[in-house]
Amino acid sequence: MTGRTPLPSTTALRVFLAVARLGSTARAAAAVNLTQSAVSKQVQALEDHLGVALFERGPAGLKPTEAGVLYRPYAEAAVEQMERGARRLAERAAAARPIRLHMLAIVGERWLMQRFPSFAQSHPEIDVQFTNFVSAEETEEPDLDICHGAGPWPGKEAHYLFGREVALVAAPALLERMGGFTRPADIQKMTLLQHFQMPAFWAEFTEAQGLRGAVPAHTVRYGYYSVIIRAAMAGLGVALTPRCFVTEELASGALVNPLGLSFDSASGCWLILQPGEREPGMEALVSWLLDEARLFETAAGTTALRQRAG
Secondary structure: OOOOOOOOOHHHHHHHHHHHHHOOHHHHHHHHOOOHHHHHHHHHHHHHHHOOOOEEEEOOEEEEOHHHHHHHHHHHHHHHHHHHHHHHHHHHHHHHOOEEEEEOHHHHHHHHHHHHHHHHHHOOOOOEEEEOOOOOOOOOOOOEEEEEEOOOOOOOEEEEEEOOEEEEEEOHHHHHHOOOOOOHHHHHHOEEEEEOOOOHHHHHHHHHOOOOOOOOOEEEEEOOHHHHHHHHHOOOOEEEEEHHHOHHHHHHOOOEOHHHOEEEOOOEEEEEEOOOOOOHHHHHHHHHHHHHHHHHHHHHHHHHHHHHHO
């Protein structure tokens, strides 16, 4: 052999190692998913390539010759290095593939975008693409979805994030104009600013306050919480919104929580994804999102207690 002699194939090395380990071409064939005849041909081709016999037949089957014993660790090292290289390339390709994250607009505005730079700086190799709209014609599902609901989500892996505590909020000027807000039943004289995807909030609120069957004076529906919050600040009505999304407005006094009225909803914000083993980049992002959500909900709860005490 010379330095220019072509290297043996990966298949030949795998077959050689399987026969050396199992002592039989039949057992090796099952291990490498080839026919027994193909295994024998691979061994013969490798022996021809190296110019030496690698196996001899004994009472217990095939066993490596002295040359086979000498060659085996080099074959193992070569296969291990090729497998390691393939894994590194697969990891690199996985990290390079964008992760598509779909989320409610309010989640991006009030929670994610102000926190995401820390993740991006720690993981510059992970490309995350954001969207808050998926059309009916979209053929590729997002990898992650932050949605609002109560579940269940059949066939999906789901993690609760935050948002179950829902508070009644209004502009101080509106309450003054309407003659104050002295009891829960006063909500019936107000205009309700309602998110069209969260109609259950009214039923949950009236049930919690012993007002089953009550109706607001008027209802105006919106598609975005950011618009509802702005409308409430402008005095266009009262709103039922997850408290964590209005902590700044409540702290500044732009909005108030009349009588501290709130309730724990059956719905909240959830992280939804496909179950199963995750690529390293996806695993890092999911872990970071869950950690940040826990911190956010804890901070929102602490702020709520402080606001009630104040």
